[in-house]
Amino acid sequence: MNAISDTGAAGFLARFAAMQGRLPGDSTLRLAAANAFRSLGLPGATRGRRVEAWKYTSLQALGGMSFRAGAATAPAAKGIVFVDGRFQSGTEKNFARFADRADFGELSWPDRDPMAALNTMLAEDGAIFQIPAGIDAGLVHLTHIGTDGASAHPRQTIRLGAGARMTLIETMSGSGCYLHNPVTEAHVADGALLTHIRIQADAPAAFHLATLYVAVAAGGTYDGFTLNTGARLTRTEIHASLNGPGAVAHLNGAQLLSGSQHADFTSVARHAAPKGTSRQTVKNVLAGQSRGVFQGRIEVARGAQGTDGYQMNRALLLSPDAEIDTKPELEIFADDVKCSHGATIGELDAEQIFYLRSRGIPDSEARAMLVRAFLAEALDPVTNDTARELLEDAVARWWEGQAA
8 A cells, every 4th residue: 555645643534534445343433433533633733732631742743744554574573473563473272363353342432532543443453362261371472563654553352251361471663663553452350360561662763652441350450561662752551440349450660761752651540349459650761851751540439448559650860851740640439448649750879879889889880780770670560480581681672772
């Protein structure tokens, strides 16, 4: 397919008009999403239009660009592989393709979320995992690769039956300037456990805009961790609903940024049932002129007594030109709860540096030791050995790039 000549929202709408007869799934739903996207537009790209949820992140740069549909192939990688949002290789017992079984799910909000609307409008393919009750699916690798000039809108669904277990490690990488705009739904049934590790190491010129919707039933656990090191502009938006008694949601992450990178981690934990537990802990290391954003929200419904909600954002600024914006929120309508939030922002501890230097350690090495310790601490929520090793490798590569 030739590149769409129109830029921004107009270009995406033009592509939909050209492709809509060939896209899988409910055409009525896609048309409604297109109408919603036409109204919503790209946040920050339309002068005078303010979107509170995107207060700290503007897609103005994206609004002046045009992208083509995915058409390229790339070398095979480990696990299930998608290139520019289209399936390339890999098999898994409980895996299906969105292109063959178009499942838009029921958790997303394309009528009010512009990126969900864009995805619903243009999704061509994506991964669907259906894990039967009581089955342990083990460890699954899912790889997304982007290529220069493409925009990809993978549509993904994960459904775990009662008591099922799965560990999904999702990695993102590529080359050139491209857009990766995935929407993922995760359904965790009674007593099930989904461990979801996301390693975003997209190309330096890329845009990564991911939206995740999670529903956790009674006694179920969604254990999520996102590491953002790549892309020119990143936004990770997670909406987790704890719908049954004793549900658990971990919405943790780390953002390692340098140069002029911008990364936004926005998460909402909605407690709709009693005795639920949520954790939102995000740590940032910011160098150069980079900018990090954390927006965390805990919502507790009137009947959700015994809720335990916690959120924390910590930022380590390695440069006087780096910036962090943090916005923690609590909205509580129950009276028997334990909810807290906090934020810390600082530089490397001068006393710790002095202590290390007094032991004969050079200044640059002393600073590196303190940064590595902070980064190691950021990975503490991850207990799966394979996932931890991959995350540590990604962190090491990022730090080596700063030291080079």
